[in-house]
Amino acid sequence: MVGNYIYTITKKEKLSDTIYLMDIKAPRVAKNCYPGQFVIVKIDEKGERIPLTICDYDREAGTVSIVFQAIGSSTQLMSQYEVGEAFRDFTGPLGHRSELIDMPREELSKLKILFVAGGVGAAPVYPQVKWMKENGYDVDCIIGARNKSLIILEDSMKNFVKNLYITTDDGSYGFKGNVNDCIKDLVHNQGKHYDLVIAIGPMIMMKFVCILTKELGIRTIVSMNPVMVDGTGMCGACRLTIGNEVKFACVDGPEFDGHLVNFDEAMKRLQMYKTEEGKVVLRQKEGATHHHPGCECHEE
Amino acid sequence: MDILKKVPVREQDPKVRANNFEEVCYGYNLEEAMQEASRCIQCKNPKCVGGCPVSIDIPGFIKEITDNNIEEAFQVISKYSSLPAVCGRVCPQETQCEERCIRGIKGEAVSIGKLERFAADWAREHNIVPEPPKEKNGKKVAVIGAGPAGLTCAGDLAKLGYDVTIFEALHEPGGVLVYGIPEFRLPKDTVVKKEIENVISLGVKIETNVIIGKSITIDELMEEEGFQAIFIGSGAGLPKFMGIPGENANGVFSANEYLTRSNLMKAFDKEYDTPIIAGKKVAVVGGGNVAMDAARTALRLGAEVYIVYRRGEAELPARVEEVHHAKEEGIIFKLLTNPKEILVNENGWVSGMRCVEMELGEPDESGRRKPVEKKDSEFVLDLDTVIMSLGTSPNPLISTTTKGLETNRHKCIIAEEETGITSREGVYAGGDAVTGAATVILAMGAGKAAAAGIDKYLKSR
Numbered sequence: 001m002v003g004n005y006i007y008t009i010t011k012k013e014k015l016s017d018t019i020y021l022m023d024i025k026a027p028r029v030a031k032n033c034y035p036g037q038f039v040i041v042k043i044d045e046k047g048e049r050i051p052l053t054i055c056d057y058d059r060e061a062g063t064v065s066i067v068f069q070a071i072g073s074s075t076q077l078m079s080q081y082e083v084g085e086a087f088r089d090f091t092g093p094l095g096h097r098s099e100l101i102d103m104p105r106e107e108l109s110k111l112k113i114l115f116v117a118g119g120v121g122a123a124p125v126y127p128q129v130k131w132m133k134e135n136g137y138d139v140d141c142i143i144g145a146r147n148k149s150l151i152i153l154e155d156s157m158k159n160f161v162k163n164l165y166i167t168t169d170d171g172s173y174g175f176k177g178n179v180n181d182c183i184k185d186l187v188h189n190q191g192k193h194y195d196l197v198i199a200i201g202p203m204i205m206m207k208f209v210c211i212l213t214k215e216l217g218i219r220t221i222v223s224m225n226p227v228m229v230d231g232t233g234m235c236g237a238c239r240l241t242i243g244n245e246v247k248f249a250c251v252d253g254p255e256f257d258g259h260l261v262n263f264d265e266a267m268k269r270l271q272m273y274k275t276e277e278g279k280v281v282l283r284q285k286e287g288a289t290h291h292h293p294g295c296e297c298h299e300e
Numbered sequence: 301m302d303i304l305k306k307v308p309v310r311e312q313d314p315k316v317r318a319n320n321f322e323e324v325c326y327g328y329n330l331e332e333a334m335q336e337a338s339r340c341i342q343c344k345n346p347k348c349v350g351g352c353p354v355s356i357d358i359p360g361f362i363k364e365i366t367d368n369n370i371e372e373a374f375q376v377i378s379k380y381s382s383l384p385a386v387c388g389r390v391c392p393q394e395t396q397c398e399e400r401c402i403r404g405i406k407g408e409a410v411s412i413g414k415l416e417r418f419a420a421d422w423a424r425e426h427n428i429v430p431e432p433p434k435e436k437n438g439k440k441v442a443v444i445g446a447g448p449a450g451l452t453c454a455g456d457l458a459k460l461g462y463d464v465t466i467f468e469a470l471h472e473p474g475g476v477l478v479y480g481i482p483e484f485r486l487p488k489d490t491v492v493k494k495e496i497e498n499v500i501s502l503g504v505k506i507e508t509n510v511i512i513g514k515s516i517t518i519d520e521l522m523e524e525e526g527f528q529a530i531f532i533g534s535g536a537g538l539p540k541f542m543g544i545p546g547e548n549a550n551g552v553f554s555a556n557e558y559l560t561r562s563n564l565m566k567a568f569d570k571e572y573d574t575p576i577i578a579g580k581k582v583a584v585v586g587g588g589n590v591a592m593d594a595a596r597t598a599l600r601l602g603a604e605v606y607i608v609y610r611r612g613e614a615e616l617p618a619r620v621e622e623v624h625h626a627k628e629e630g631i632i633f634k635l636l637t638n639p640k641e642i643l644v645n646e647n648g649w650v651s652g653m654r655c656v657e658m659e660l661g662e663p664d665e666s667g668r669r670k671p672v673e674k675k676d677s678e679f680v681l682d683l684d685t686v687i688m689s690l691g692t693s694p695n696p697l698i699s700t701t702t703k704g705l706e707t708n709r710h711k712c713i714i715a716e717e718e719t720g721i722t723s724r725e726g727v728y729a730g731g732d733a734v735t736g737a738a739t740v741i742l743a744m745g746a747g748k749a750a751a752a753g754i755d756k757y758l759k760s761r
Contacts, residue, residue, distance in 0.1 A: 028515045042471055046572045048565070049471070074573055089471040091509040229565065229574070232469050232511060233695050234479075234537040235557035239548060246541065246548065251697070265548055268648035272550045273575045 005086035007041075010063055012083050015152040019069045019120060020079050021055065027062030029092045035127035036098030036223070036255055039064060040231045041078070042089035048074050051228045053124035053200075053254070054093065064092070067123035067152070094231045095254045098128050098198075099221065108137060114186070114194040114218075115141040115161075116179050116209055118201020122153045124223055125200050126160075133160035140192070141165070142182050144201070148173035179205060180212050187216060194218050199258060203270060207263035214259050222258035224249045226266060227273060240266050304407025307336040309414050314628035318599055321483045321568055324625060325389070328411075330370070333418040337365035339403060340410045347400035348412060353745025354452070356380040358397055358412055365415055374423035377416060378430040382455030382499050383448065383744065385424060385491045386477055388417025391741045392619050424494050429501050436503070437461040439758050442527040444512045444698065447475020448740045449533030449731030451499050452747030453754075457531075458502035460755050465527075467510040472564065475535055476740065479564040480556075482593050484600070488563070513701035518727060528761075529726045529754045532713060533747055534698055536732035540690040542585070546642030547688070551577065551650035555586070555594040555689035562597050579603045579685030583653055585639055586689030587611065592622040594687045595631045605631050606681065610638040610658050610671045636660070636671065640678065642686055653681045692737045702727070712736055720750025721757075728754055 011023035029039060038053045056065035070079035081087070100108060113132070117125040122143050132139050141161040145151045146169045158164055166174030167182040175182050179201070186192040197220040199209040206222040213220040226249050229235040233251035240247050241262035247253065301307070310326040311317075317324055328336060340362040348358045357376055364373035377384045393399075393413035401409035423429075441457050443450045446468035454464045472478050477492045486492060500506065512518060512534070521527045539554035541547050558576070561567040565574035578601035584594045587609035595605045607626070609616060612635050616623055627633070636658040643652040657677035660669035699707045706714045706723040713722060713729040720728035730746025732738055 028510060032515060046566075048573045089509050091469070091471070091511065091515075093514055094511065229557055229560050230470065230479075232537070233697070234539070235560050236539045236541070236554040237557045239541075241548060246543075251695075265648070268550060269548065271648075272577070 005044075005088045007088070007090035008086040009081055009083050010061075011065075012081075015067065016149050018071065018079075019067065019150070019152050021065060021067045021123075022081075023058075023063040023065050024087065024090055025062055026064050026090045026092075029064050029090065030057045030059050030062045033057050033064060033093035034097035034101055035131045036101075036124070037093035037095050038231070038254060039066065039090060039092030039094065040228075041066065041087055043074065043078055043081070044088050047077075047088065049089075049229060049231065050074055050078070051094075051225070051231055051250075053223065053225070054127060055123040056127055056130070064090075067120060069120045091231070095250060096252075098131075098255060100128065100198075101131065111195045112193055113137075113139045113196045113198065114183070114192075115139060116183065116197060116199040116201070117141065117143045118179055118199075118205040119145050119150055120152070121199075121201030121205070121223075122151075122157065125198070126153050126157060128198065129157060129160045138162040140186075140194075142167060142179050142186075144168070144179035144182060144205075146170065178208075180208055183209070183212060183216075196221070198222075203263055203267050206258060206261075207267070210258040210261070210263070220258040221255050222261060223254045224256060224261065224266065225254065226269060301335065303339060304403075306339075306408045306411045307332050309411070314625075314630075317484065318629045321600055323487050324484050327421055328414055328418045330368075330418075330422070333365055333415055334368060336411050337362045337415055340366070341402060343402055347402065348397040348410075351396040351398075351400040353396070353741050354380050354748050356397075356416070361419060362410070362412070362415055365419060370419055370422045371426070371428050373419040374428055375431065377419055380748075381744065382430075382452050383477075383495045383740075384416050385420035385495055386448070386486060387741055387744070388413050388415075388420055389486050389491070390481060390739075392739060394620065396741070420495075421491075424490075429498055432502055433459050433461050435461050436463065438463060439529075440465070440525075440527045441529045441531065441754060441758075442467060442521050442525075443531045443533060444518075445469070445475060445533040445535055445731075445733070446473030446496070446506055446508075447533060447535050447731065447743065448477065449535070449733075449743035449747035449750075450475070450531065451496065452744040453531045453533060453730070453751045454504045454747075455499045455502055456748055456751035457754060458499070458504045460751070462755075462758075464503070465505045465507060467512055468506060468508045469511045469534075470564065471508050473506050473508060475533075479560045480590065480593070482559065482563055482597050483568075484596065485593065511697070513697035518698065518702040518705075522726065529728065529758055531720065531747070531750050531754060532698055532722075532727065532729040532733055533731045533743065534695060534733045535743075536692045536694045536712075536737045538693045538695050539688070540692065541688055542639065542690060544639060544641055546644050546650070549642055549644040549650050550648050551579065551684055552642060552686045552688065553577075555584070555590045555687050556692065558594050558687050559590070559597065562601075568597070568601060576601065577685065579683075581683045582606070582685040582687060583608050583634075583639075583681060583683050584687045584689055585609075586691075587616040587618060588689060588691070589618045589622055591689035592618045592626050592631075594689050596626055596629060598685070598687065599629055599631060603685065606634050606683075607631055608634045608637050608639060608653070608655065608681070610636065611668065612636055612660060615660075615668055634681070638671065638673070639686075643680065650684055650686055652683050653686060655679055655681055692732075694733045694736065698733075710736055715750075716753075717746075718749055719753030719756070720746065721753055726757070
């Protein structure tokens, strides 16, 4: 937490045990960003470039809100930063904005839209439902998580959606079941009709939502969060197979037609650095006390 | 001393350097440099200058070295180039200045590149900086991209008195000098950072983390932020892939990704957080300088490394020096070999690459003999990592967000070579964004030409 860094944290809020919201002073990003886009945060000199979807923005205050779950070594470090401290780098907005924004108004007004937010996925869904409400469109939204403690942004979301449905896998809050159980309930039992689903959450959730919506014949947009380095189209780490084409999530997305995404490949690619990341976390947490024989940490 | 031969340059032992990221070439010391400089016959009509894209007064600076006026030698070079320590290391002198050297007719050319490097390194070690501009004219120019083209253009404009701001998309200035070229060929902190500081000392401002076309557009820079002219030197950053089966498997990387992780993000250094998958058996597909850089990086990370290239040794686009260094270090060259498919194991990771042997047929449109497949010559190379180094193309982000800026079918910005003038008034371009992937020094030459073009334009207004 040293250095003459300019991307100052102006607000920090703990949304759950492991999920944090921060407002970051970044006037250039705040001025030109839109729902659906993302930023890259680099904490300090030695940090990784971390892609995070924009959760909100205040053009006048020049701030951008990010939400992250402190699970990896970098996000854990990030969660230790406080208001008044600053990150070394904050770049954006990156990727395309949500296609809803560029849709002809007449077409948009005819669509019955259901947003499906899984876990931290509520963060990127939030600016989209907010934009819809502010532009006069009603939407429904499901927020789903494993349990009650992982449901975030419920109160903020309430202000902008017509119907908000909460669902938890363990039934600790709201509907009992995963988001697909909830979608099925709405469509089959409550007689709801939707023309478009926008599903954002863990890849496994988006995969299964897409399988269901394909059966139901509902067009579905997903926001992909693969491994990235630069986020500007340079490295190709984020490449995905969309239909028969290879696309880069950073410059061609991050939102794609979910029915065309090869999720199995994307999920395998997401695992690529899991062991590497795990090694870093272990080294940090256990330091010299970590002496598990055969652990790759000690190969060097 | 044999006057027909270059004074040899000292290098790190190949066996030792294969395991570290320290610089391969040590460069000349003062005695060696003066001795080599004395080989220059000070031609009245120096051909070497014509071979330099930024027209450095080569006999001029070499004369100063001969006379032990090293500071003056540096100032002579600085009139023409903002990045001499970089160019002394990465320019292909053998096809430029040194190729035209009269000494080269009956022996070896004067080692112009190593002398340039010596003068620049000496100046840096003695804290000599280029002379700053005398007067400011208050006119604002924006430069997009802090790579070789942008830094050169900005440096030249600052020397002419302009108020220059460079906008850089990444978190560090330097472009390919920091993300592409490895530490062992171009040290970042001691060389690149220092030369960028020299550009800043001329009064140039650098704003990092600004993506033109996303954070702000060129139109907004001109209309809202008061920039009277723009130079686009945004490079060619988009990687190409082959389009063969298995290319999205885990363990397949673009050279850009592999090198960016290691160079820009310093993944080779355990102190840094960005991971890199070193690989145990790595194939780099391609034969250019970037392929050599990727191969030698993988080698240093502990892998056994193959270069897989579809043409022969004579056709390798990489510099002879780079190929020589790679071989010395133990890179295995699989020439006249083309990949057909990347084999993937049940967990989605690379397990090998099915290749076919090639032979050279008739010359193709590029004038090079076209490689054709040899019948029944398929074989499998056991691998865990594949790095695709097939060239790069310009990022369309700027061209698609700037009104009236024309591009060709390769998405390269159309610009006049002599002036950098584009289809849009006040907007100039040069370097890889215009030519597609080329060399550092050609980009610098284009940055220089555009600086002159911008100066002429703004003076005429």
